[in-house]
Ligand SMILES: Nc1ncnc2c1ncn2[C@@H]1O[C@H](COP(=O)(O)OP(=O)(O)OP(=O)(O)O)[C@@H](O)[C@H]1O
């Protein structure tokens with residue numbers, strides 16, 4: 007069961023920071039309205055120190071010359087009488103209040119005169135008889151309540167609209183409309199307390215081994231904070247879980263809380279965002295206050311990008327202040343944690359790249375934990391987890407088989423499949439959930455996913471497998487390409503597949519290293535060309551990367567023979583260049599050289615792949631089958647990477663042509679001793695790099 011956290015204490019928090027507003031902004035609105043009503047009541051002209059009288063008595067006053075002023079309201083048939091100063095002293099006017107707190111603005115008497123014509127005649131008659139100068143003033147006036155109502159009408163309308171919006175925004179959940187207004191500055195966090203909830207544990211999270219390892223530290227810290235602080239260590243304040251929707255980010259965060267046995271506050275970044283100034287910041291404060299009260303605890307903010315988008319970038323209309331305030335408040339709160347505050351903030355997003363730099367700085371969300379779509383094996387595990395609660399599952403059910411049927415599915419999709427299968431089985435009167443029920447459920451979910459363009463055809467999958475296998479093969483066979491760690495055809499962010507390399511830290515990159523890397527980058531497209539004799543649009547980011555690299559070689563690092571030892575790089579880079587720093591002719595030459603560089607590497611990649619076509623096929627097949635391969639699988643196919651320590655004297659060529667020839671020779675060498683050589687270990691490779699770097703200087 008979830009419950010909304012309530013807090014009935016003082017709403018205006020004691021701000022710590024210097025520029026925190028003392029009041030939540032909605033109090034200001036309420037104040038203005040109250041003030042207005044007050045003015046209506048007390049400043050109004052007929053607040054009661056006016057005595058009632060009758061027309062005949064008035065005639066007496068008039069006769070006696072006591073009346074200074076007479077106001078006649080035609081529409082309400084009321085006359086207001088103001089006495090002269092002397093008259094007020096007379097005993098017959100004792101009932102008239104003398105201490106008029108409002109500057110004597112209110113009349114002394116009022117009465118209803120009935121018929122206006124008669125009344126006027128009577129006044130004129132008395133005036134004539136007694137020689138009295140009095141000209142009544144005529145005014146129109148609404149009655150008191152009508153007056154107030156009309157004055158308040160705009161405010162009532164505004165409040166009405168406001169309440170309406172409030173209700174809409176908070177989904178009409180809980181509490182009356184008034185309650186909503188007064189709770190607007192409260193955080194909407196849902197609290198999952200381990201005492202009242204069924205505990206989520208790592209057992210409930212299938213796969214995600216890497217991510218689990220990383221969050222284990224947070225669990226450990228929450229359990230034994232002293233262990234860390236005693237050693238003077240800094241405690242992590244936050245981590246961001248990055249990954250596509252439905253991959254179990256929320257689940258993982260909840261499991262961290264469950265494992266550590268601490269309360270878990272969960273809400274979405276968009277919950278902070280309201281149209282009223284200051285509300286987001288106030289909600290952030292409230293959330294952290296609640297979390298600190300229950301510390302140690304975990305705050306989980308889903309869709310952090312709703313508030314954490316890079317400032318001044320996302321919105322051209324410029325009215326982003328409210329979101330920025332919210333973000334600033336979040337940063338302030340996170341900075342404000344002392345080492346004694348055992349609150350850890352976990353956030354989730356599927357776009358880490360749009361986040362504000364300030365958010366991912368050290369001491370805030372300085373850890374990013376990747377939560378990717380599951381591969382074949384992980385999908386099997388997720389099926390296992392979600393089959394557990396199903397009461398009756400047919401015995402012959404094979405989760406391996408199910409995992410194979412669901413490429414590209416997220417954990418949430420799989421949870422959906424299991425649920426759907428149970429429903430289908432029930433509808434068809436089956437006594438247990440069987441294989442066919444699952445297949446039907448998969449079909450149904452795929453139908454939904456197809457609409458969202460998330461499913462790839464078998465043909466596409468094959469193309470991607472060869473593309474990635476191409477990268478892997480070429481980079482494996484090139485001495486200077488970064489060593490491969492993992493290749494996958496599980497879609498990842500914008501890309502359809504990916505290869506991970508172990509980047510080396512190099513201070514200086516040599517020509518042959520750049521060329522080898524470019525060649526490996528072209529390996530994807532080259533494989534498509536070699537195998538299908540077709541190329542696809544799937545290589546866009548590869549082309550972008552390789553073009554940038556080639557351009558840098560030619561125009562920045564002076565690594566091209568024809569262009570020579572010069573750079574068009576401007577380290578000051580302050581003034582925008584409206585004119586190119588080189589002539590048209592040079593410009594053409596640059597384009598030509600860039601394109602030549604890339605083409606040579608493309609041809610080279612094709613060449614390598616043609617010579618290793620069997621291995622490429624084998625690799626692609628394994629990829630299709632397992633969806634992910636690691637270094638070990640590569641070694642099974644290619645043998646260990648064959649590169650031996652180079653002889654120093656042979657390696658001092660630095661022009662592209664020489665380097666090219668050198669690398670080609672390498673590739674051929676590899677041909678010959680790919681199965682025999684097993685000398686290269688990562689360390690020796692690194693040593694070699696260092697030596698090479700220094701020899702180059
Ligand atoms: N690795 C997993 N193991 C078991 N179940 C999973 C896994 N991943 C997702 N699920 C199931 O999918 C549901 C939704 O996952 P969750 O809400 O954690 O995804 P999310 O990554 O937070 O998604 P979003 O980005 O849309 O918020 C979970 O409640 C769980 O049932």
Ligand SMILES: [Zn+2]
Pocket residue numbers: 473477527530531544545548
């Ligand atoms: Zn590629």
